[in-house]
Amino acid sequence: MLAGLGVTGGAVSLTRFDPPTAESTGERGDSSGEDGADGDDAPPTAVRETMVAAGEVVFPSAAEGVSEFVETYVVGRARDDARRDAMVDAATELDDVARDWEGAAFADLPAGDRDRLLRELGVDTADPVQDGTLSERLRFHVVNELLYAFYASPTGGRLVGIENPIGHPGGTESYRRATMDGTEPIDSGGDSDG
Amino acid sequence: MDRTPVSDADVCVVGAGPAGGIVAHRLAESGASVVVLEAGPRFDGDRREQLEQHIRPGLGGPWEMGGPRDAFSSTGDSFYPLNAARVKGVGGSTLHWQGMVMRLHERDFELDSRHGVGADWPVGYDDLRPYYAAAERELGVAGAADNPYAPPREEPHPLPAFRPSHSDSIFAAACERLGIDMHSVGNARNSEPYDGRSSCVGYGTCKPVCPSGAKYTAESHIEKAEAAGARVIDRARVRRLEHDETGERVVAAAYTTPDGETHRQEATQFVLACGGVENVRLLLLSDSDRYPDGLANSSGAVGRYFMDHLFAGVGGRLDRPTRQNHVGFNTSECHQFYDDAEPVNGLKLEFLNYAGPSPVIDALHADTWGDDLRDQLAEGYGTHVAMGALVEQLPREDNYVGLDRETTDDLGDPVPEIHWSVDEQTEAALSRANEIQTRVLDELGVEDRWTVGPDETGPAYHHMGTTRMGDDPDESVVDADCRAHDLDNLWISGSSVFPTGGAMNPTLTIAALSVRLAESLRAALE
Numbered sequence: 001m002l003a004g005l006g007v008t009g010g011a012v013s014l015t016r017f018d019p020p021t022a023e024s025t026g027e028r029g030d031s032s033g034e035d036g037a038d039g040d041d042a043p044p045t046a047v048r049e050t051m052v053a054a055g056e057v058v059f060p061s062a063a064e065g066v067s068e069f070v071e072t073y074v075v076g077r078a079r080d081d082a083r084r085d086a087m088v089d090a091a092t093e094l095d096d097v098a099r100d101w102e103g104a105a106f107a108d109l110p111a112g113d114r115d116r117l118l119r120e121l122g123v124d125t126a127d128p129v130q131d132g133t134l135s136e137r138l139r140f141h142v143v144n145e146l147l148y149a150f151y152a153s154p155t156g157g158r159l160v161g162i163e164n165p166i167g168h169p170g171g172t173e174s175y176r177r178a179t180m181d182g183t184e185p186i187d188s189g190g191d192s193d194g
Numbered sequence: 195m196d197r198t199p200v201s202d203a204d205v206c207v208v209g210a211g212p213a214g215g216i217v218a219h220r221l222a223e224s225g226a227s228v229v230v231l232e233a234g235p236r237f238d239g240d241r242r243e244q245l246e247q248h249i250r251p252g253l254g255g256p257w258e259m260g261g262p263r264d265a266f267s268s269t270g271d272s273f274y275p276l277n278a279a280r281v282k283g284v285g286g287s288t289l290h291w292q293g294m295v296m297r298l299h300e301r302d303f304e305l306d307s308r309h310g311v312g313a314d315w316p317v318g319y320d321d322l323r324p325y326y327a328a329a330e331r332e333l334g335v336a337g338a339a340d341n342p343y344a345p346p347r348e349e350p351h352p353l354p355a356f357r358p359s360h361s362d363s364i365f366a367a368a369c370e371r372l373g374i375d376m377h378s379v380g381n382a383r384n385s386e387p388y389d390g391r392s393s394c395v396g397y398g399t400c401k402p403v404c405p406s407g408a409k410y411t412a413e414s415h416i417e418k419a420e421a422a423g424a425r426v427i428d429r430a431r432v433r434r435l436e437h438d439e440t441g442e443r444v445v446a447a448a449y450t451t452p453d454g455e456t457h458r459q460e461a462t463q464f465v466l467a468c469g470g471v472e473n474v475r476l477l478l479l480s481d482s483d484r485y486p487d488g489l490a491n492s493s494g495a496v497g498r499y500f501m502d503h504l505f506a507g508v509g510g511r512l513d514r515p516t517r518q519n520h521v522g523f524n525t526s527e528c529h530q531f532y533d534d535a536e537p538v539n540g541l542k543l544e545f546l547n548y549a550g551p552s553p554v555i556d557a558l559h560a561d562t563w564g565d566d567l568r569d570q571l572a573e574g575y576g577t578h579v580a581m582g583a584l585v586e587q588l589p590r591e592d593n594y595v596g597l598d599r600e601t602t603d604d605l606g607d608p609v610p611e612i613h614w615s616v617d618e619q620t621e622a623a624l625s626r627a628n629e630i631q632t633r634v635l636d637e638l639g640v641e642d643r644w645t646v647g648p649d650e651t652g653p654a655y656h657h658m659g660t661t662r663m664g665d666d667p668d669e670s671v672v673d674a675d676c677r678a679h680d681l682d683n684l685w686i687s688g689s690s691v692f693p694t695g696g697a698m699n700p701t702l703t704i705a706a707l708s709v710r711l712a713e714s715l716r717a718a719l720e
Contacts, residue, residue, distance in 0.1 A: 057563065058564065058567075059563075059564070060565045062568070124561050124562055125561045127251070127252065128250070128252035129252055140252050143563065144251075144558050147554075147558055147567075148246070148249065148250055148554065148558060151553050151554035151557040151558075156553075156557075157553060157554070159568050160553045160568060160571040160572040160575055160576075161515070161553070161572055161575050161576040162517075162519065162520065162553060162575060162576070164396055164398070164520045165519070165553060165554050166398035166522070166555070167245060167397065167398070167399065167554055168396075168397070168398075169396055169397050169405070170395075171395060172356065172393075172395070174396065174517075174520045175359045175360065175361075175396070175520035175525075176358070176360055177360060178360050178363075178515070178517070179515065180515075
């Protein structure tokens with residue numbers, strides 16, 4: 001687990017941050033375990049590719065390492081079986097729609113076409129509903145799975161101004177810092193002496 | 195799970211929140227046979243599930259409130275959102291509370307004598323002072339002795355205060371110029387490991403869930419009570435208290451379990467600790483020929499004088515980073531105006547560390563993604579500031595909790611009726627809070643202002659006053675020991691016994707009274 005954060009040339013490497021994961025929670029086996037992302041119950045390759053392809057659209061363009069991030073923190077993150085199955089089903093449906101409408105797998109479409117397809121399905125304005133309409137399910141199990149993992153992490157947070165967003169156990173120093181990079185001294189604030 | 199009654203119980207506690215948990219733990223530890231009946235479930239498992247439920251739309255509330263079990267009526271001029279204001283479960287409302295804790299001031303116990311309003315408590319600050327210290331140890335309060343307006347104390351808090359935030363430092367300069375004092379504030383949240391629980395790791399979601407366990411919940415007292423031999427039965431909905439032929443003693447609590455069975459839990463002593471609304475409901479549901487207006491209600495005060503604290507706030511944006519929403523608690527307050535006589539209602543000011551939006555929550559509700567979303571989130575976050583305030587509401591007979599006999603819950607019992615409104619005096623105090631807040635924000639040069647004042651205010655979810663304590667059995671429900679005037683073996687624990695509510699978050703006082711009640715009840719058992 002890498003606790004650091006890589007920022008290079010205005011891009012953010014998604015492979016280097018430390019949100020809660022299957023491994024850190026101890027709730028999942030290792031990569032060969034029965035619940036692991038690479039284990040027997042791991043989502044099919046097509047689902048992984050669909051989720052990565054969706055991530056490339058949903059995440060900002062400054063994000064790098066989308067594939068590894070999605071594999072680890074979205075497809076592979078700890079969740080109950082029903083939720084994981086629902087994500088697999090939703091991603092499969094998205095891929096089916098792409099094949100029907102666009103004549104190609106979702107992951108094989110150009111990024112602009114993936115974005116357009118999701119919007120044409122109304123996923124951008126749909127309420128996230130676990131067992132709702134297709135657009136609602138895609139919003140919940142695909143788009144919001146990706147956005148939750150991303151913006152509840154320092155990586156996504158940093159792109160919008162917060163390195164310790166809610167949902168991330170980033171400690172009790174960041175709220176005292178004047179800036180995100182921590183190069184300025186921590187404010188003394190009031191005169192509490194503890 | 196076996197949810198049948200315990201035989202030979204000395205004490206039956208109804209409710210597994212802090213008011214019940216502390217009493218149960220203390221009595222079990224002293225050797226009493228204790229059973230706790232809790233209407234809600236145990237929330238076992240990883241708290242990050244509740245974290246996700248809180249952050250992500252479409253997952254429902256983290257604490258399962260609001261179904262047919264929890265039906266209620268709101269009939270006053272102001273709607274009361276009861277099910278946002280409480281949790282049923284092992285831990286009670288501390289499961290979702292924010293965890294701000296401070297002592298009431300001396301004047302809070304003597305409002306009638308000093309100012310001719312409200313009511314005096316039958317106990318004073320000096321009586322409660324050692325119990326406040328005990329309560330701070332029970333909850334693990336992080337605090338400092340830098341508050342010049344706090345009542346006297348003789349020992350430090352158990353844990354060091356959380357250090358002030360960057361946002362506090364922005365306010366500090368403006369407040370200093372205005373002669374407004376900032377100081378630390380008590381947190382029932384571990385600034386370092388305490389009582390077997392982790393220190394805060396900054397999840398930022400204190401209210402409604404702390405996944406690390408750093409925030410105190412009454413689960414810890416329930417756990418200790420069970421370790422000391424108490425039996426805790428969850429999903430046991432007490433529907434009626436039965437008394438003996440003389441009407442002087444409660445003999446059993448009748449409760450229904452999820453399988454539909456109804457049981458009778460007998461005990462020598464009974465402690466009612468299910469909050470300022472359900473305490474009332476249970477007493478009113480337990481009416482009898484002897485008590486036609488409800489058990490322990492010969493005074494007619496059961497349900498009357500319902501009080502909450504009112505929120506006032508002013509906020510806006512600055513032209514610089516303010517670093518909000520890293521943590522979900524406050525690190526500075528101002529109690530300088532608390533004891534003012536004009537208006538007489540207490541008020542305390544808060545400097546918020548969670549002003550403005552959280553990017554991840556906004557992202558999950560947004561109607562776009564990619565770079566558009568990033569730009570939108572970056573624009574929306576980062577420069578907000580806000581001050582909040584809690585304002586006292588004085589006890590009024592026409593603010594009450596009753597029974598709506600026309601509406602029933604899923605067991606067929608009448609639901610609680612909340613009849614609540616905000617009076618002009620409280621509105622004046624809200625305006626006063628807004629005035630001070632506006633001065634500070636003017637000094638800071640805050641733009642894009644918003645204000646929560648008399649027209650927009652809402653309750654802080656502190657249910658107080660509905661089984662008030664007092665010396666006169668004709669005007670109060672319990673005595674200074676929190677024992678019912680009408681029944682020798684019925685005790686009421688919690689903020690429903692507060693004759694007045696001050697403007698301080700009530701849980702530390704609930705805990706102090708619970709420690710004191712346990713002491714009196716233990717003596718009664720001997």
